[in-house]
Each structure stands twice: as structure tokens, then as C-alpha cells.
Amino acid sequence: MTPHPWSIPDPVEAERMRDVERLGMLDTPPEGRFDQVTSMARRVMGVPAASLALMDSDRLWMKSIRGLEVDEVPREKTVCRTTIARAYNRPEDPVLVIPDAAADPEFMEIPGIGGPDGIRFYAGYPLYGPTGHPVGTFCVYDTEPRHLDAQQIEAFTELAEWAQRELERTAELDRAAEIQTQLLPRPLVGLRGYELAAACLPAFTVGGDFFDHYSRGDALMLTVADVMGKGLGAAILSSSVRASVRGASRVLERYGPAAGAHDTGAVTTLAAEHLTEDCEHTSTFVTALLAAIDMPTGSIHYTDAGHGLALIRRADGRIDPLEEGGPPIGILPGTTWTSDEAVLEPGDMVVICSDGLLDLLDENSDREALWEFVAPHTRPGDLVAATRELVAGRPPLDDVTVVAVRRESA
Structure with a gap:
């Protein structure tokens, strides 16, 4: 039986949330290094909006967002939860591209999809925590339907890898801070x-x-x-x-x-x-x-x-x-x-x-x-x-x- 695109088994979700907590980034102030990635994504991909977000137990929290005025969204009202689940269900092909979410029965009922100023196009890539569980997403959005060719998919993937490196650097810095504190007398x-x-x-x-x-x-x-x-x-x-x-x-x-x-x-x-x-x-x-x-x-x-x-x-x-x-x-x-x-x-x-x-x-x-x-x-x-x-x-x-x-x- 094919898993529902939103489904994450409870034991796996518990492990995933532990990885989110290990990052220690939820509700932290904006950081220029993440904003650089989302700003670059808008220019390279030619889209009006991009985000780097973490998926909490009940919300999608934006560590960096450009082009949209939102700090967090209830988890059940996001496309990103599908991107997170896809990392488990289709790990060999983690990129989720939705040419027109307003025409897709799986997503058309989500608030913010479609309408005069709503999101139509979505591309998401899962971001991974210290032990390999998907903790968040790197996404680009458009208010018009669109398709990505192979070159654009490659560019999007490279931007997502940049975002991933910044997340990993956060984990390394946190460990360095822990060691530095332990070295104090x-x-x-x-x-x-x-x-x-x-x-x-x-x-x-x-x-x-x-x-x-x-x-x-x-x-x-x-x-x-x-x-x-x-x-x-x-x-x-x-x-x-x-x-x-x-x-x-x-x-x-x-x-x-x-x-x-x-x-x-x-x-x-x-x-x-x-x-x-x-x-x-x-x-x-x-x-x-x-x-x-x-x-x-x-x-x-x-x-x-x-x-x-x-x-x-x-x-x-x-x-x-x-x-x-x-x-x-x-x-x-x-x-x-x-x-x-x-x-x-x-x-x-x-x-x-x-x-x-x-x-x-x-x-x-x-x-x-x-x-x-x-x-x-x-x-x-x-x-x-x-x-x-x-x-x-x-x-x-x-x-x-x-x-x-x-x-x-x-």
C-alpha cells in the first residue's frame, strides 16, 4: 500500500522532532547567512518568494522568508509537510515540484493556495538535521503556474544544498560553543x-x-x-x-x-x-x-x-x-x-x-x-x-x- 504523501509514522516523527530540537534554532532571530540563501533563490529562480523553514510539531516556522509576510503557518495548512514526508517516502527523489497547486486536488484546499494573490507554483526540498531526519524545508513560490526544466531543477537543488550547509554549520557551531563552555574552569x-x-x-x-x-x-x-x-x-x-x-x-x-x-x-x-x-x-x-x-x-x-x-x-x-x-x-x-x-x-x-x-x-x-x-x-x-x-x-x-x-x- 502506497503511503499517504503526508504520513509520517509516530515513532519516526518523534525521532524527527528530536533532530529539530537538537538544532536549537526555533524562534531564534533572523540571520544574514540564511537570508542570503533565500534572497539569492528569488533572483536565480525568478520567483517572488522563497523561504527556509523548520517543521515543528504543530507549525511551520520561518527562519528566513523573502517575498511573503508570514512568520509561521499551522503545520496542517502547509505544502511543506508533504515535502518532509517525501524525504521518507521517496528519499531517492526528494524534490517536490507542484506546477499549479490550485489545480492539484491534494493541495488546492490548503489556505493560501490559489486565489488572486495566492500561491500557485511550489518547489520544496527537505533539509536534514544532525542525525539525518528532515527538520525543515527550502522552498520557492510563485503566484503563477510554472514548470521547471532540468537546468532549473539543478539550480534549485544547488541552492537547497547551500541552505543545508548553513544548517550543518549551525550544528557545528553549537557543538563548538558547548565544548568552549566546558573548557572554562x-x-x-x-x-x-x-x-x-x-x-x-x-x-x-x-x-x-x-x-x-x-x-x-x-x-x-x-x-x-x-x-x-x-x-x-x-x-x-x-x-x-x-x-x-x-x-x-x-x-x-x-x-x-x-x-x-x-x-x-x-x-x-x-x-x-x-x-x-x-x-x-x-x-x-x-x-x-x-x-x-x-x-x-x-x-x-x-x-x-x-x-x-x-x-x-x-x-x-x-x-x-x-x-x-x-x-x-x-x-x-x-x-x-x-x-x-x-x-x-x-x-x-x-x-x-x-x-x-x-x-x-x-x-x-x-x-x-x-x-x-x-x-x-x-x-x-x-x-x-x-x-x-x-x-x-x-x-x-x-x-x-x-x-x-x-x-x-x-
């Missing part, structure tokens, strides 16, 4: 007399900012770094920076002089040696600030490699910026960085952030705006919460990272 326990809070909020799915914190003996080690650029490329290099800094810290702890890993200048210099070729080959650089806090005394050894966004909020509310240091990593091969010193008194809080936060506060990059933002917050958790609220209210154009450590009052 776990909360430290046993920080007697200290409170720490941190956040890394990428402007896009993944970013070039990162922070790190870990213990080396009695010292609390902090790193905030910002790789030039945004997105996946910067994220890849940021992982290399993190590994190089941690590796240099371990090497100096085991084989270096007595100061060992607490010598942030030596750690920066050794890590930069590992990163020189990566920076040269990718034509990029990294700003970073490394700090080692001696927890018994509050003494801070720190190295600023072109970062310039670190301060101590004193217990009485004063702001003491930390001194800026040498150039960013990757600018001048062979650079040797040194350590500067400061003291964290009881009640003081050291704050290190990336320039994405400064950009949100002041378009002119005036560091005093950062000082004013930090000053009212006496505890790390409050500062991080305020940063998250700021980002939520005004989506950043650059990654935003903040790390804060407070020495408890005596």
Missing part, C-alpha cells in the same frame, strides 16, 4: 578568605575571549585573554592560548626558579614562544593579563600583555588601575615580559575584563566608564550579575569577559 573550592566570580559571554555562538583560574600552591592564578577577531576562528586560537598558558605555568612550577609559576612575566614569555608561529600563520595577536595572588598575604604579581583593563576596587570604593605592561602576544616575536606588583588588602577586589565590556559602556572606549561601572559593586557575584544584565539588555558586538576576586575583610 570549574568553580574553585577551598579559597579561604577569598571570593571569586567570573563570566565569559561571547558576542556570537563562540568567541575569542576566555578566562582561566587555578591554584598553584598558595597562589591563585588568573588569566583573561582576548584573541583578535570573533567567532569560530578566534575560538580555535583561544583554546591554544589557554593550553599554552597552563602548560607554561606547569613547566615553570616544576623546572623553573623558586618563583616558578608565580612569575607571571616568565609564564607569559614562555607561553608566547609556543604561540608565535600560530599568531604569525593566522595574522593575529592576543591581549592577555595574567595574575598570581598569594592568598596568605594578598600580594599580586601580574603581567599585562597589551590588555589594559584591570583594576583594584579598594574597600573604601577607590579605583586603582593596574599598570599597563608590554605588547600583545604575537606582535613582536622574542618579547620578554616582566611582572608588576600590587597588594590586595582585606575588603579589596581585583577585576579583570575584556574590551567587549568597555565597548558596551562607552563607544569612545573611555576607561573611566569601566571604573564607574565597577565602583558600586563590592562583591564579585554582584559585579558579574550586573555584567550579565548589561549584556542581556544590549547584545554586544564583541565578546564580554569579567573576572573578579575579593579578599574578605579581616
Whole structure:
């Protein structure tokens, strides 16, 4: 018995919906990369409308649509559900072309088909999720009946493959974001007399900012770094920076002089040696600030490699910026960085952030705006919460990272 063109068995539909959910794209904002595909489809195919949509359990939701004023359509009132079912029933020939839907008994009763301004021509191609189930459709529409020749079918298929690649890139980016989040350090326990809070909020799915914190003996080690650029490329290099800094810290702890890993200048210099070729080959650089806090005394050894966004909020509310240091990593091969010193008194809080936060506060990059933002917050958790609220209210154009450590009052 031939399956009904709209039929999808319940167990299969459950698996299909899991693939839709894995994408995590339903009800997300428009994206230029998808709009480029639908806009190009209108020009190449000579049609007034094109869409890229996902089929939810009860609706067809438009991730991108050009030429039609609609965001979503009830699932039972779409031709696209047939395109989805066709991916199962006729996988060897997934393209659904309907020259005149208004004259086809299977579709003529669907709202929006036919009439003075209704859809007559339809061509749809299924789009597939991470495990191979059809999750949506790429479609073109016309208000006049028409046929597609072999060359036009080929062009339509190539456009659909472009849309499919963009969907796959979404899944890859989501996985990259998950891994990047997992690489952030776990909360430290046993920080007697200290409170720490941190956040890394990428402007896009993944970013070039990162922070790190870990213990080396009695010292609390902090790193905030910002790789030039945004997105996946910067994220890849940021992982290399993190590994190089941690590796240099371990090497100096085991084989270096007595100061060992607490010598942030030596750690920066050794890590930069590992990163020189990566920076040269990718034509990029990294700003970073490394700090080692001696927890018994509050003494801070720190190295600023072109970062310039670190301060101590004193217990009485004063702001003491930390001194800026040498150039960013990757600018001048062979650079040797040194350590500067400061003291964290009881009640003081050291704050290190990336320039994405400064950009949100002041378009002119005036560091005093950062000082004013930090000053009212006496505890790390409050500062991080305020940063998250700021980002939520005004989506950043650059990654935003903040790390804060407070020495408890005596």
C-alpha cells in the first residue's frame, strides 16, 4: 500500500522532532547567512518568494522568508509537510515540484493556495538535521503556474544544498560553543578568605575571549585573554592560548626558579614562544593579563600583555588601575615580559575584563566608564550579575569577559 504523501509514522516523527530540537534554532532571530540563501533563490529562480523553514510539531516556522509576510503557518495548512514526508517516502527523489497547486486536488484546499494573490507554483526540498531526519524545508513560490526544466531543477537543488550547509554549520557551531563552555574552569573550592566570580559571554555562538583560574600552591592564578577577531576562528586560537598558558605555568612550577609559576612575566614569555608561529600563520595577536595572588598575604604579581583593563576596587570604593605592561602576544616575536606588583588588602577586589565590556559602556572606549561601572559593586557575584544584565539588555558586538576576586575583610 502506497503511503499517504503526508504520513509520517509516530515513532519516526518523534525521532524527527528530536533532530529539530537538537538544532536549537526555533524562534531564534533572523540571520544574514540564511537570508542570503533565500534572497539569492528569488533572483536565480525568478520567483517572488522563497523561504527556509523548520517543521515543528504543530507549525511551520520561518527562519528566513523573502517575498511573503508570514512568520509561521499551522503545520496542517502547509505544502511543506508533504515535502518532509517525501524525504521518507521517496528519499531517492526528494524534490517536490507542484506546477499549479490550485489545480492539484491534494493541495488546492490548503489556505493560501490559489486565489488572486495566492500561491500557485511550489518547489520544496527537505533539509536534514544532525542525525539525518528532515527538520525543515527550502522552498520557492510563485503566484503563477510554472514548470521547471532540468537546468532549473539543478539550480534549485544547488541552492537547497547551500541552505543545508548553513544548517550543518549551525550544528557545528553549537557543538563548538558547548565544548568552549566546558573548557572554562570549574568553580574553585577551598579559597579561604577569598571570593571569586567570573563570566565569559561571547558576542556570537563562540568567541575569542576566555578566562582561566587555578591554584598553584598558595597562589591563585588568573588569566583573561582576548584573541583578535570573533567567532569560530578566534575560538580555535583561544583554546591554544589557554593550553599554552597552563602548560607554561606547569613547566615553570616544576623546572623553573623558586618563583616558578608565580612569575607571571616568565609564564607569559614562555607561553608566547609556543604561540608565535600560530599568531604569525593566522595574522593575529592576543591581549592577555595574567595574575598570581598569594592568598596568605594578598600580594599580586601580574603581567599585562597589551590588555589594559584591570583594576583594584579598594574597600573604601577607590579605583586603582593596574599598570599597563608590554605588547600583545604575537606582535613582536622574542618579547620578554616582566611582572608588576600590587597588594590586595582585606575588603579589596581585583577585576579583570575584556574590551567587549568597555565597548558596551562607552563607544569612545573611555576607561573611566569601566571604573564607574565597577565602583558600586563590592562583591564579585554582584559585579558579574550586573555584567550579565548589561549584556542581556544590549547584545554586544564583541565578546564580554569579567573576572573578579575579593579578599574578605579581616
